[in-house]
Amino acid sequence: MRKMLWLFMLLTMASMAHAGASKPAAPPDVPASEIDAAREDERLGEVYLRNGNLAAATAAFNRVLRSSAFARLPEEQRYHALAASGLLAQEAKENEAALRLLRQATGFRQADGRIWYTRLAIAFDLKDYTDSAYCVATIARRWPETLDDINDHAIYQIADRLDTTAAQASKRQMLESLHDARWMDSDGVPSPLWRDLARLLIAQGRMDKAAAVAAQIDSARVAISMRIDKRFDGITQANPAAYDIDRIARAEVVAARERVRAEPGTLRRVTHLQGLLLGTREYDEVIALADGVIAQVKDVQGSSVYKDFDEEYVWVLDQRARALARQGHWDEAIDQ
Template sequence: MRSIWFLVGLLLGAGAAQASITPQSPPQTISSDIAASLRGKLVQSAILARQGQLGAAAAMLDSIVNSDGFMLLPEPERYLALTLDGTIALENGRYDAAHGLLVQASHYDEADDAVWSARLRAAFVLYNYRDAALCVATLSRRWPGSMESVRSNAIYAIQRELAKHGNDAESLDMLQALFDLKWTDEDGEPSGLWRELARLLIDKGDLSRAKAVATRIRSARVALSMRVDKRFDPITQAAPQAFDVDRLMTAEIAEAQTRMKATPGLLEPRVHLINLLLSTREYGRALALADEAIEKVQGSQDAKPYLDFDEQYIWLLNARSDVLEGLGRWDEAAVQLARATRRPENGELNVSQAINLASLYDSLGRPDKALDAVAEVGPLSDFGRMQLEGVKLRAFLQNGDAAAAAKSVAYLREHRIDAIATWQNALLAQGDIDAAADVMVERLDNPRWRSDALVAAQEYADVPMTPVKQKIDALRQAMLKRPRVQAALAKVGRVERFRFAP
């Protein structure tokens, strides 16, 4: 983002240029008097900012942009005033004010990628995902190089929230801009985004463009979700070889291995490969990859032997726990996850691994340990809070604590839209197969929830399960066999058997 000091320099330069002009005659109108006064304040605000008095500078800028005479200033000066005021507000955490100012600034012809990037940052912090999507689309089309500084997880969060609230027009615009840009994430093609773009294009009747989008799907899991969903039949049935999930998974693993070898200083490519090998149940190979990295960390003189150590090491430990679970070594898996929970997540108390550990303890029939694992966690998203209440509910049910369980159920029911599958699983945990079946039908009927529901209904390879998990899986199978669920499945999709782990 353009720095405050750069803007200050522009304003002071403009002020010096104005001062160097010798007036031929005194101002003739009240309007020119007002404009001259505001211009003087504008230069003074820049001086205050240069002196580090950002609060005083912001107050003066606010008075300028909110004054009745603001429009009397020349357009370049109005633009600089809005941009500097918005930039200072953003840096000071006044996000509502910053967003409003930056939206105004972005409407000027002088607006550049710095202004739009700052607007994106403010919109994202304010959970204004529709405006964030507009910013992403605009940056992608007008200043494609600026997208290198936009984190991929922000893009995914924006799309997730747009889909959650049915903002299809905004999704289509953003995704089409990213596709035209040939945008990729850390793992290559963002196949999940391209699936959503293809779906939106099919809904619009633009089949030719939808097919072009589908050619860039590289994920076997995404391809699986498309071939079992009848909405994608115009694409998948026309080119079945392109959606051969076994072929795609083989290619995906080979590409991930190549990338891991090409980036030895990063953990993320290794974690990604391990997770792919979990899908194909190549547990020995996955365990070796995890152990190799852990040994490097433990034997290194460098506190952070990988460039992305702070962000990715907890996920390496998480992946190793998943591998041990796949091998049926559940106690070892729990010990591994417990170690991961001691490490911070995004600089805060750990959330993800703590919830995953509690879930594992639930499946091992150790409810007290599950509750201990989540006794203290960091900041939670709406989705994360649903996962937390889900693991707590299962622990309360195992402990026979009806009152505590009722509180978790009440929260899960009220916030079901934040994670509908979690609500369905909560009903299964209570043994309410019929209610869970009703939710499954609802998910299949809802275009936004359908894909995940269809993926969950498929048949997968057998993997080791604890007795608790076996019981829940039996309830899930009984739910899927309900006639109304079978009818809903047949209406919108199909069930196949895959060699992947569920």
């Protein structure tokens, strides 16, 4: 099924490439026969794709790209040849080549969100976090409604890997694009990222925007880190009531409890609440939440009760063990 969808995507691009594409006049430096040959190779590539012959399609599109007539082809056909070659290289697990080709393809106005998402996936797999950040920023600016298709953890990982002086511009551009797109992570406001963005804006002297970004932060842990960090003094000391840790922590727990009630089939909401309660030292509630989950799945398949059971159940137990340890129940914590 994946390959059928992928082939459909390529063939859709091909039909777009040829819709209204006119045959250009041969310029003096490129014989008309070479332009015709390049166009024929592209047509053959499409035929091979329809027949599922990916090796032959790859060879045909490669001939198009290597042709001296490539630059003389209509823009739509050049885009299609680059994008198709990039996707074929990805299918062949030649990710370095795929990324190089898709970087060229996304330089064309025809490049849509699917191609940008593919470029992002390949760059991320290759640990090219600068290129990944550029893709995220572009998607946020051009297709903000599709940002939920990007895994939260991937965005946090990209931001973390760019936390160096040399990469600050890439990180700021990504975070500012996400902020302007009103992006939210699966737990709500991405407070750690907005703190980082505020810090980068302060470094640029953009205090008004930094303060506006920081005002959206709703995490007590993040607010503590800002009150400790002298770089934020111009924000935190100017409005101390907004960074009252106890007030923020209470509001954060109330909101997390509401999300647990609103999504009873999602364990992620439970583990998030448990983490907050560990921070406010409400250990009995951490244990009670875990016991409730354990009782729910005692005699059934956990995945029939919670959609994210396989990923999150271990963390429910982990947080229960942490609460027991903090209460001094060491043997019970070790058993858990």
